[in-house]
Amino acid sequence: MKNTLQSLRTFLSRFSMAALLAAPSSLFAAGASDYAIGADVSFLASAEERGTVFKDEGVAKPGLEILKDNGYNWIRLRLFHTPSNSERFPLPNDLEYTIELAKKAHDLGFKFLLNFHYSDTWADPSKQFLPKAWEDLTHDELVEAVFTYTRDTIVAFREAGVMPDMVQNGNEITNGMLWPHGKLPENEDNFAELVQAGINGVDAGRGNLPRPKIMVQVESSGNKAKTKRFFDALFARGVDCDVLGQSYYPWWHGSPLDLRETLNFMATEYGKEVMVVEAAYCWRPTEYTEHPGPFPETPEGQREYLETVHEILLNVPNGLGTGIFWWEPMVHIRPGSTGGIGSRGMFDDEGNALPVMDVFNKWTRGKVPQDAAEGG
Template sequence: MRPTVFLRAGMAGVLCAAMLTGIGQAPAQAATPLSIRGADLSTLQRAEDLGARYSNQNGTQGDAMQILKAAGMNYVRLRIWVNPASGYNNQAKVVAFARQVKAAGLKLLVDFHYSDTWADPGHQATPAAWRNDNLSQLETAVYNYTYSVCDALRAAGATADMVQVGNEINSGMLWPVGQLTGGTGGWSNLAGLLVSGYNAVKAVSASTQVMLHIANGGMDSQARWWFDEAVAYHVPFDVIGLSYYSYWSGTFSGLQTTLADLASRYGKPIVIAETAYPFTLGNADSQGNNISSSSQLTSGYPATEAGQRTNFLAVINAIKAVPNGRGLGYFYWEPTWTAVAGNGWDPTNPNSGDGWDNQALFNWSGQALSGITDFAN
C-alpha cells in the first residue's frame, strides 16, 4: 500500500447481497473469532513521538495499541524500510516497537518492503545501497538483510510470528532486476529473491510463518496466475496474503471467489493483509485523501462511521467463510494514522500530510470509532 497515489484500477463495488443487512446494522457474524485479528500500526510510533493522543470510545485517554487490544486486536503488522529518509520504519525503530508489541502480549507480522520507501504494485524501488547490484548480489543482500532484521528481533525477545517477503509484489520487487514486466528480470529472478528471503527467515526461526503478499484480492484470475507462477518456480511459502480495499480491489463476490479458489488450489491458509474504508469524505490536513469523493465509494457503504464499520465486518465475514478453516484473519491498514503534523506519507518530506486520516479507526480528535469493535470478530 502507498497511500497517496491511486495505484489500482477504480472498480465499482458490487456488494454480495448476502453480506449486507443494512448500514448501521452489522452483517451476521460467525460465532468463533478468527485467529488473526490484526492492524498495521506502522505510523503509530512516529505519531506518538510527535505527541498524538488517543482515547477509547468513551473518551478515556490511553495508549492506542492497548485501546485496540482491549477491543479484540491480537496481532500487529509493522512495515520495514531499508534506509528511509525519515529515520522511521528502519531496523532500529522496528525492533524497538516490536518489543512493545510483544510486551503487550500481541503477535507480530513484519512486512519487508525491500526498499527505502513505499513498495506496491506500481513502485518497487531498489534500496539506494543495493541499486547497482546484479541478481546474485541482490539475492545475497536480501538474505543478509532479512536475516539481520529477524535475528535482531529474536535477540530483543520479539521474534516475528510471521514475515512478509515483499509487499504487494504483483509486479515483482527490487526493480528492474526482480521486475516481472518491463524490467530485466522475470519470474526466474523474482523467485531467486523470494527464496533468499524465505531461507533467511527460517534460518533465524523455523516456526516463523512466511507470507507472499499481493494486491487486488478480489481479482481471482490475477491471483491465480501469480501463485501458479510462484509454485511453478518452486518458491516456498506458508501463507497467502491479499490486500483488499472494496473501492480498488474488486467486488465482494470477487473477493469470496478468490479466497475460496486460492485456499483450495494451493492448500494454504489465507490472510487479508490490508483493508480499510473511510468514515468521512472530509479532510483533516492539507494533504488530499486517497478516497475523497462519493463516486469512489463502494455501493451500499457510505463514508460514515456506520458505513466504515459494516464494510470492515463484511471483509471479516468473507475471510471467515473460506472453506476448511483456511481463512486465518485480517489486518486493518493504519487505523491510528490520524493527521499529526510531521507524520506525513513522504519519508523525504517532513511537511507532507496524511492522505489516510479519513480511513483511520480514530477520529480527528483521536477518539476511537465504533469500527474498533469489529476486532472482537
C-alpha cells in the same frame, strides 16, 4: 453500485453478522484464539511521540492498549532498508524503531508480523525501488544481499526477544520486487530467486526458534485470474509459503463479492491459509470520488465494511480464512488536511475511537487478547 450492494446483501443474509457473532468457535476450523485480528501500526510510535492522544469511550490510553481492549491480537510492522526522513513526510520505520515498537506490542501479548519492503521507501504495485545501497549490484549479488540482510535482521529481532511470528518477504509484490531485477512479468525466474533468498534468510536467522510462518502478499483481491497467474508462476519455480495475503481497498479492488470469489478460489486451489493483510475504509468522503466504494463513507459505513470483510473470511472454505489486518488504524489526520490516509484511521479528528473499533468485541468475547497474552 445499487445492484452490487443488493447482491452483497443477498449473500450476507445467508449468515447474518449477528448469527456469526453468536456462533460457537467450532463453526470455524480456526477458533477465535487462532484467528488473526490484526493492525498495521507502523506509524503508531511516531504519532504518539508527536503528542497524538487516542481515546476509547472518552478515556485516553496508549494506542496498543486500545487495540488489545477491543480484541486485537496481532500487529504488523513494515521495515524499510534505510528510510528517508524528509521534513515533508518522514519515514521512521528503520530497524531500531521497529524493534522498539515490537517490544511494546510483545509486552502486551500481541503476535507480530514483520513486513520487509526491501526498499528505502514505499514498495507497492506501482513502484518497487531498490535500496540505494543495492543499486549497483548484479542480480547474483542482489540475491546474496537479500539473503544476508534478511538473516541479519531476523537475528536482530531474535536477540531483542521479539522474534516475528510471521514474515512477509516483500510488500504487495503482484508486479514483482526490487525492480528491475525482479520485475514481473518479464523476470519471473529472477523474482522467484529473490523471494526465495528472503525466505532462506528467515530460516538462517531464526536459530533454534520455531520457524515463523511465511506470507506472500499481493493486491489483486478483486481479480481472480491475476491472482492465479501470480501464484501459479511462483509455485512452479519451487517457492513455497504458509499464508497467502491480499490487500482489499474497495476503490481499487472492487466489490466484496469480488473479494469473496478470489479468497475462496485461493483457499480451494492452493490449500493454504488466506488473509486480508491490508484492509481499510474511509469514515468520511475525502478521496477516490471517481471510484467510490460499496459502503457509505461514514463512521457506520466504515464499520459495515470491516464486518463484511470479516464475515467473508470466516466463510472461506475449509476454515482457511485466518485473519484480517487493518492498515494504520492510528494514522491521524494532519492539521489543515481533509484527505489522505488519515481518513482511513479508526479515530476521528479529536482522537476518539470510531464505531469500527469494537467490531470484534462480541465475536471474541474477550478471549483473543487473553489467549494471545498467554501464548507470549
